[in-house]
Amino acid sequence: MNKCGAGPIILALATRLLHAGAAADLAHKITQAGLDPEGCYRVRDLTLTKDDLRLYFTEGYMIFGKPVGDAPVSAVFVTGMQGGDGEILALAPNKSERQSLASYTASPNLDEHFKVAVLLFTGETYRDLMAQIRENAFNKKSPEMGLTLAPEWASVTRNLAASFESRLVLDLLSGAGASQGFFFAAIGGGPLGNFDAIYDSRARQQITIGRVGYRDNRTFFDVWTAFESRPVRNGTRAAPAPEFDLYDFRIDATLQPPDLRLQVVTRVKVKPTSGSGRVFPFDLSRQMRVRSASVDGQPAEVFEPESMRANLIQGQGNDLFLLIPAQPLTPGREYEFEFHHEGAVIADVGNKVYAVGSRANWYPNRGLQFARFDLTFHYPKELDLVATGELLSDSVEGESRVTRRKASTPIRMAGFNLGVYERTKIVRGTETVELCSNRNLEHALIPRPVEPVQIPPPAFPRRRVMQPPTLGGPSGPSEPQTANPAARLRELADDIASAFEFMAARFGPPPLSTLTVSPVPGTFGQGFPGLIYLSTLSYLGPNNKTIAGLRDSQQLFFSEMLYAHETAHQWWGNVVASSGYQHDWLLEALANYSALLYLEKHKGIRATDSVLSEYRSDLLASQNGRTVESAGPIALGVRLLSSQNPTAWRTIVYEKGTWIMHMLRRRMGDARFLAFLAELRRRFEWKSVDTEGFRLLAAGFLPPKSPDPKLEAFFDQWVYSTGIPTLRLKYSLAGKAPALKLTVTVEQSGVDDEFSVSAPVEIQFGKAKPVTRLVRSSSEPAVFTIALRQAPAKVVLDPGNSVLAVKK
Secondary structure (H helix, E strand, C coil): CCCCCHHHHHHHHHHHHHCCCHHHHHHHHHHHCCEEEEEEEEEEEEEEEECCEEEEEEEEEEEEECCECCECCEEEEECCCCCCEEEEEECCCCHHHHHHHHHHHCCCCEEEEECEEEEEECCCHHHHHHHHHHHCCCCEECHHHHHHHHHHHHHHHHHHHHHCHHHHHHHHHHCCCHHHCEEEEEEECCCCCCEEEEEECCCCCCEEEEEEEEECCEEEEEEEEEECCHHHHCCCCCCCCCCEEEEEEEEEEEEECCCCEEEEEEEEEEEECCCCCCCEEEEEECCEEEEEEEECCEEEEEECCCCHHHHHHHCCCEEEEEEECCCCCCCCCCEEEEEEEEECCEEEEECCEEEECCCCCCCCECCCCCEEEEEEEEEECCCEEEECCEEEEEEEECCEEEEEEECCCCECCCCEEEECEEEEEEEECCEEEEEEEECCCCHHHCCCCCCCCCCCCCCCCHHHEECCCCCCCCCCCCCCCCCCHHHHHHHHHHHHHHHHHHHHHHHCCCCCCEEEEEEECCCCEEEECCEEEEEHHHHCCCCCHHHHCCCHHHHHHHHHHHHHHHHHCCCECCCEEECCHHHHHHHHHHHHHHHHHHHHHHHCHHHHHHHHHHHHHHHHCEECCEEHHHHCCHHHHHHHCCCCCCCHHHHHHHHHHHHHHHHHHHHHCHHHHHHHHHHHHHHCCCEEECHHHHHHHHHCCCCCCCCCCCCHHHHHHHCCCCCCCEEEEEEEEEEECCEEEEEEEEEEECCCCCCCCEEEEEEEECCEEEEEEEEECCCCCEEEEEEECCCCCEEEECCCCCCCCEEC
């Protein structure tokens, strides 16, 4: 290795490869490189530092892969001797990450000794290791050991390299140096078994540690911990920014009969913002494939392998593919990218009812940026199609119908739905609701003996899919009926229009003035800008026998909550976005609490309290000997969807999130809370909000002299940690009127010693005005005494349901 470093070498390699059809050739070299017996060393005291992630190769053998260009991108370390050892250290930087790590490893920080590590890397890793090997006289070449290790570990290394080839090719083609490097280690042979450690400078969270898990015939990547590296946290290194801006999509899509295969031409304006301009990463549904691409009319290479492990870790139902222009692009200049892609994303569920599988990722995208969308669809003329945006034209051309829609404001994603529909339209002021209903009943809803309804895994993007409380079947078989989803069309349209109007009055104008609602088979809903997918069960209405056979909470979900929740996503998710998966809980909690506010207006406070009570019971339900809520802090977001507890994500994000919003409302008071929501929309319109930005804004709407004025303790407990306390009220009365003394004691249990909540105690006197005292619970009983002139009629702990707790 020469003294110039890996950066210039990789840059020269990228330049040579680019003229030869770069990505596919480079990927082939990566996966076929194997291990080099001549590159095997007996080593001692090597250290790799990737910011907060450190690996110590105390003593053993390290064999490098054969060079790809001028440098290897893989290595294997094995102890292979008496006293050999390796060690990996990672210190989680905050409470929620330490708690997450402890739930998998029984320790808040990672300190694991290991016997073997398979490494993949770009950037300066090889140069760093070789420099240390040369500096220590103990380290010697060991080709004879290399002849043993190379065949033993070649297939493992090859398989792992194939699982990350897109990511490796991305760095090698772009000439990434140390600041943009990638590092992966498959660790094994220690007490924790096999697991992965990743440092990815391009990722929003650079450090990720976890492992592949299996449950119920599903594969998960269980993230033990993931966080920004120390330089990003302290501001000495900028957080990764998008490699390019996307700001003008023009999509022409054709649904080809008879199987409705989707064939699409996507044109998008692109402006590179950083990097070499040689390679551009995009995300696309794994059900779609790119057939060709061009940049400003010039053919470009598309590299689209199945990087299985990398896609599993990403966990969004997408595949990463790379576009390589014929010539490097200039940062700051505008280009037009054109993609030709196709796939089977439409499922025929029978009886002329259809389901769109890839609802948000059917076209190439990167990071869900706000952009303009102009959509044209060609489809069989006997079908109806709805899509994001205002209708510009609709015509019949032979056997096809052609519909064009355009979004009048920037939006983050565009969707469509199709079927054979009945329609109704309602105009309320400046907003319009168009409701579409299937004319025919889908096969799954045709009356028959009812079995338990199965909830499918959430579709991408996970944060945008609302699912019901866990469903069981009705108490008995359904009687024959002639239920028709269209029968409730006008009533449901009125309800949705009412919710739309209610929310617009409080949160400001929606992203698009027309909201189209269309049915989707299944038990979920999803809200896009100007377009809602609503479960066909919601179309049946509360009096339908299929719905009437469900539990009360499930009936409420399909008949009242689901459409209001998805309507609220017009604001929370489509006007205000989140800055990452760990902040997505904000959007779901805001949408669900907005639906609860609407429910309260129409059904009263008892309906709201009933929902909150059901949510508390769900959070406290026992699973595998632990409460569902204890699966992890809400700040972990979609990482709660793990092999440990696949249902915890929905319960914690939606239901605990709703409680968090409710508790904030009670702290602020109704007027301040509604003003806060309006300001949240105004402040973050067409922007992204994170949890800390949300906390700081919320703190500004607390009443004067509020305890915990910055809401730091509140968020530390409810957002970044777990625990639901049990609060027990006791009181005694001494003396005689009018000189009475009331002593009140509140005891806390079921949480750790640091947990503390503020709960109101209301002293009621019949017709006289009650007296309220705020009690701060802790590991020790909280006691206060108050002088009274008359005996109280009742002493009540938290009568306004302002604290998520079990109250006794």
